[in-house]
Amino acid sequence: MSKATEILHSIPVDELTGSIAVPIYQTSTFVQDAPGVNKGYDYARSNNPTRKALEDIVARLEGGHSAHAFATGIAAIDAVIKLLKSGDEVLAVDDIYGGAYRLFTKVYEKFGIKINYVDTTEADQLLDHFTSKTKLVWIESPTNPTLKISDIEKIAQITHTNNALLVVDNTFASPIAQNPINLGADIVIHSGTKYIAGHSDLVAGLVITKTEGLGSEIKFIQNATGGILGPLDCFLTIRGIETLELRYTKQSENALELANYLTTLPEIDQVYYPGLPNHKNHEIAKKQQNGLFGGVISFTLKDDQIDSAVKVVTNTKYFKLAESLGGVKSLLCHPAQMTHASIPREKRLASGVKDSLIRLSVGIENVEDLKNDIAQAVAQLNYVNI
Numbered sequence: 001m002s003k004a005t006e007i008l009h010s011i012p013v014d015e016l017t018g019s020i021a022v023p024i025y026q027t028s029t030f031v032q033d034a035p036g037v038n039k040g041y042d043y044a045r046s047n048n049p050t051r052k053a054l055e056d057i058v059a060r061l062e063g064g065h066s067a068h069a070f071a072t073g074i075a076a077i078d079a080v081i082k083l084l085k086s087g088d089e090v091l092a093v094d095d096i097y098g099g100a101y102r103l104f105t106k107v108y109e110k111f112g113i114k115i116n117y118v119d120t121t122e123a124d125q126l127l128d129h130f131t132s133k134t135k136l137v138w139i140e141s142p143t144n145p146t147l148k149i150s151d152i153e154k155i156a157q158i159t160h161t162n163n164a165l166l167v168v169d170n171t172f173a174s175p176i177a178q179n180p181i182n183l184g185a186d187i188v189i190h191s192g193t194k195y196i197a198g199h200s201d202l203v204a205g206l207v208i209t210k211t212e213g214l215g216s217e218i219k220f221i222q223n224a225t226g227g228i229l230g231p232l233d234c235f236l237t238i239r240g241i242e243t244l245e246l247r248y249t250k251q252s253e254n255a256l257e258l259a260n261y262l263t264t265l266p267e268i269d270q271v272y273y274p275g276l277p278n279h280k281n282h283e284i285a286k287k288q289q290n291g292l293f294g295g296v297i298s299f300t301l302k303d304d305q306i307d308s309a310v311k312v313v314t315n316t317k318y319f320k321l322a323e324s325l326g327g328v329k330s331l332l333c334h335p336a337q338m339t340h341a342s343i344p345r346e347k348r349l350a351s352g353v354k355d356s357l358i359r360l361s362v363g364i365e366n367v368e369d370l371k372n373d374i375a376q377a378v379a380q381l382n383y384v385n386i
């Protein structure tokens with residue numbers, strides 16, 4: 001069975017009525033026959049049938065034992081960190097998602113959880129950083145916005161040899177391009193806000209675990225701390241998943257063609273896209289991403305000036321200026337002034353986010369329209385002598 005067929009038919013038909021769409025159980029509580037005697041549901045924070053449907057679909061999509069749905073991607077990350085206790089350590093990818101960095105440093109360090117940041121694109125470099133207190137290795141692949149790729153299989157081996165668990169934030173690859181649990185990861189997290197829901201109309205987070213044991217720990221945290229996803233957003237996320245394979249494939253095709261085109265424009269300096277053969281980690285991306293490289297492209301401008309980037313991002317017609325990614329409509333942003341604005345300039349430059357770097361989230365529009373849109377925006381820079 002192909003993935004597209006499997007996804008569509010893993011969405012259950014309602015047993016009570018035959019409804020082909022998953023019903024939205026907009027309720028806070030469930031009537032019981034006698035104290036503790038119920039139909040599997042007692043209170044909507046603990047469990048809800050719409051959420052259960054989404055969680056089962058996502059667990060299957062990622063090849064995990066179970067999945068749990070949270071209010072946002074950050075709430076999902078927060079739930080995983082709560083597996084730890086004071087004194088534990090985490091090894092994390094050095095250009096981790098900014099919101100995760102903020103959560104780790106501003107919230108969890110004061111509870112005695114120590115995070116060490118490492119370049120995980122060279123898996124062997126991890127070896128020097130393990131201590132007896134390292135409990136989690138936390139990676140993203142591809143990363144945001146420079147799209148670095150880490151070898152998940154190799155890192156899983158190194159992590160397990162050192163008695164830690166591997167967490168992969170799979171938001172950028174989506175379950176269509178990459179299933180980290182099949183490559184050895186223990187926990188996968190998603191910002192469901194991005195590709196999984198796919199329509200820029202909600203925020204959501206997901207935690208998928210490989211084992212039943214980890215699944216019940218996350219379930220306990222979900223109920224104990226309460227950051228659940230509401231039933232309407234669960235419904236919308238399921239509806240998004242119906243077209244996930246179609247969207248991600250189209251976005252990847254559009255992005256590959258657009259990335260190649262961008263390399264031919266004289267105003268553009270460097271193009272970052274894992275699907276380009278000159279990308280530093282192209283081979284490993286090809287091996288672990290199912291031939292799909294996603295819809296995110298970043299590029300820099302010849303003069304590398306902030307003002308030039310501003311000119312470009314305010315002169316596109318189809319690429320709308322906004323944070324976030326993964327939706328059907330194309331977006332673009334200027335990380336130096338938006339997603340990465342809170343990071344000191346030196347640190348930002350060290351992680352490869354140059355002043356003029358522009359990040360594109362490629363949608364499902366006609367690719368010729370998208371090419372023309374970027375070409376006319378960069379042409380307005382009127383560079384001389386390039």
Ligand SMILES: *Cc1c(COP(=O)(O)O)cnc(C)c1O
Pocket residue numbers: 072073074075097099140144169171172190191192193194203204205
């Ligand atoms: C957006 C994002 C998050 C956070 O998700 P929210 O739904 O915005 O809370 C985490 N990781 C990555 C890679 C993201 O892009």
